[in-house]
């Protein structure tokens with residue numbers, strides 16, 4: 001697979017996106033953050049490269065400060081991040097920063113937040129901790145204590161938890177659901193690295209055993225509830241979805257080029273309808289995925305009443321389309337797709353994992369029905 | 384031609400206000416919600432006559448051909464003016480001239496504006512706007528549909544007129560149309576794309592017969608035409624002799640645009656709206672609204688409906704932004720609909736279960752639901768099949784290599800022989 005020096009070469013990027021994509025692509029090129037590097041890091045265990053992440057933050061092109069920037073703009077960055085198979089808690093950092101700037105204390109807003117944006121401090125978000133979300137079934141319990149709160153529970157699949165300084169999580173007590181920003185060095189907090197299908201990322205189980213946290217670790221009011229994190233949820237879904245479309249876009253382009261170059265039976269394989277039509281259908285799904293991302297980002301930015309629904313539609317659509325596109329590419333690459341040295345499998349692993357992170361298609365489909373209050377009828381009501 | 388001659392400089396908002404007042408004064412408000420499902424579409428000639436009168440009323444009001452040049456009976460205004468009118472008019476009962484009406488305005492008139500002679504435009508475009516002329520598309524021959532350039536219906540020149548022989552098939556709405564836009568072969572001894580020419584064929588001309596064909600729904604909406612020594616004036620020709628293939632590209636492009644709802648009308652994406660109303664209604668009937676599988680089918684159908692519109696909005700934006708493949712990307716919209724509709728219809732049948740298969744006589748809702756299933760592949764076949772869209776997208780948008788071709792460098796006569804005596808290569 002050709003490495004990605006001058007990533008924009010041969011790609012048509014919408015002119016109004018260039019002011020956003022150019023600096024991002026420039027950063028990848030200048031800092032040498034190539035697929036070769038991604039692979040090297042993956043083969044070495046995918047533990048987050050802190051100096052690199054700091055450079056990324058310091059560049060100022062990736063993480064919006066103070067939640068000021070439109071989500072549509074962040075989504076363009078996310079797409080490029082996914083295209084480059086970027087490693088690190090990108091979506092999570094944006095969400096943490098959003099939470100701190102929107103709900104956080106003075107110190108959250110003026111110290112921790114800016115440190116995260118600038119790459120001096122690293123943070124992740126345990127999205128699975130929001131009760132009732134994603135079907136994760138996890139629940140951290142909080143109890144009031146003289147010093148603040150005591151937290152107990154376990155959270156599956158938290159990205160980069162072992163390499164960051166802070167974890168943002170939700171926890172429930174008798175009063176309701178609250179959010180906490182907890183330093184990873186806190187006693188009682190255990191971080192166990194998981195093996196994973198996606199070898200480009202590092203997931204951890206986070207276990208909390210009598211973790212004592214002060215009142216100042218609350219982000220937002222006590223019992224801020226799941227509505228309080230609604231904006232975080234929307235942001236995460238749009239960015240995660242945009243990242244997936246970026247990954248889809250890259251491997252699709254690889255397969256398209258291969259279909260033009262590889263010959264069989266005296267013809268380029270792309271002249272066979274079986275391959276041509278497979279790739280056209282994949283590109284239709286890719287274009288539709290991008291359209292759904294655009295629509296979702298716009299709905300969130302404009303705070304339309306159906307924003308939650310459109311965001312779930314986008315996530316559900318792209319979850320399935322991503323896996324379909326990956327498989328179409330897989331088939332059209334033939335034998336080379338099975339070689340470890342080919343980058344295809346890195347994308348396959350990533351896209352398949354993305355499909356389930358922040359809720360599977362099935363979970364979001366059910367959410368769409370609930371948002372429309374589609375209720376089961378009492379028996380006997382049917383005509 | 385219009386009662387109120389609008390100054391060319393009228394602002395969109397002024398125009399909108401005028402339109403609103405005119406609509407209130409002249410048209411009836413719509414009381415029923417527009418149904419999504421395509422049921423029986425057969426139209427009686429009497430019903431069409433009423434709609435023609437309504438079209439004439441709209442035209443006299445100055446709201447037909449809003450973007451058309453003034454010299455052909457239009458208003459010469461912008462697309463934004465037209466969108467404002469359409470927005471105001473959506474709550475009123477506007478003329479419904481059936482499929483032929485859509486084809487006439489969105490495909491035929493556009494093609495004529497672009498390719499026909501001045502005299503032709505003067506003769507036909509005004510009557511089209513006034514509802515006096517309805518047209519059908521005489522494209523497909525019984526022997527050539529996807530391979531449009533392979534038509535064998537033939538026109539032979541005799542002095543200042545042409546003599547047409549052959550037949551056309553599946554022409555939607557032709558039984559109430561006044562004209563057909565007809566593709567004919569005018570030379571068999573040149574390569575197949577070079578010997579084609581377009582004509583306006585009056586359906587009332589001597590030698591033309593139009594016969595409705597019964598469709599799989601039991602409806603009879605599309606037709607078969609036979610032409611026996613039909614005499615057509617040369618002034619009814621559209622585009623140059625033997626230059627029909629270039630004109631055909633316009634016809635096909637306008638058709639794709641029409642079947643994807645028109646490009647600029649989708650620029651502003653509206654929200655998803657109510658949850659798949661036809662499916663929810665059916666799930667209520669069958670008591671399945673709580674069934675997890677049914678809920679998945681409902682949600683994915685609803686998302687599919689929205690996704691098609693979101694894609695349309697994106698494609699419109701990409702075209703305006705100068706996408707390198709240009710208008711060819713519109714085939715994505717056509718293919719999206721052609722793939723989504725049959726999938727959605729299959730899901731609908733799962734939601735309906737037995738209730739979509741058998742019902743009490745007279746249950747219109749159940750009938751319409753099942754007709755939705757039978758109609759679901761119209762978009763996958765008519766106006767260029769999914770496969771033809773895929774070929775176009777693969778080659779013109781993705782730049783994939785063409786397939787080997789077996790009709791190049793041969794005259795059409797030789798192509799016909801070779802196809803009949805196929806041996807696997809040539």
Ligand SMILES: Cc1cc2nc3c(=O)[nH]c(=O)nc-3n(C[C@H](O)[C@H](O)[C@H](O)COP(=O)(O)OP(=O)(O)OC[C@H]3O[C@@H](n4cnc5c(N)ncnc54)[C@H](O)[C@@H]3O)c2cc1C
Pocket residue numbers: 273519520521522523526527528529530552553554555556605761764765766767768769770771774
């Ligand atoms: C409801 C309806 C309304 C219609 N209205 C009109 C109308 O108003 N006017 C009019 O002129 N026509 C009309 N048509 C005809 C329509 O345009 C044709 O049916 C269509 O273009 C396909 O042509 P065909 O039926 O000859 O199929 P064929 O061309 O015989 O195709 C049969 C199958 O072969 C596939 N195939 C053909 N060529 C290729 C290829 N190169 N590569 C891959 N696969 C290929 C097709 O995709 C299809 O699956 C209508 C059809 C329907 C169903």
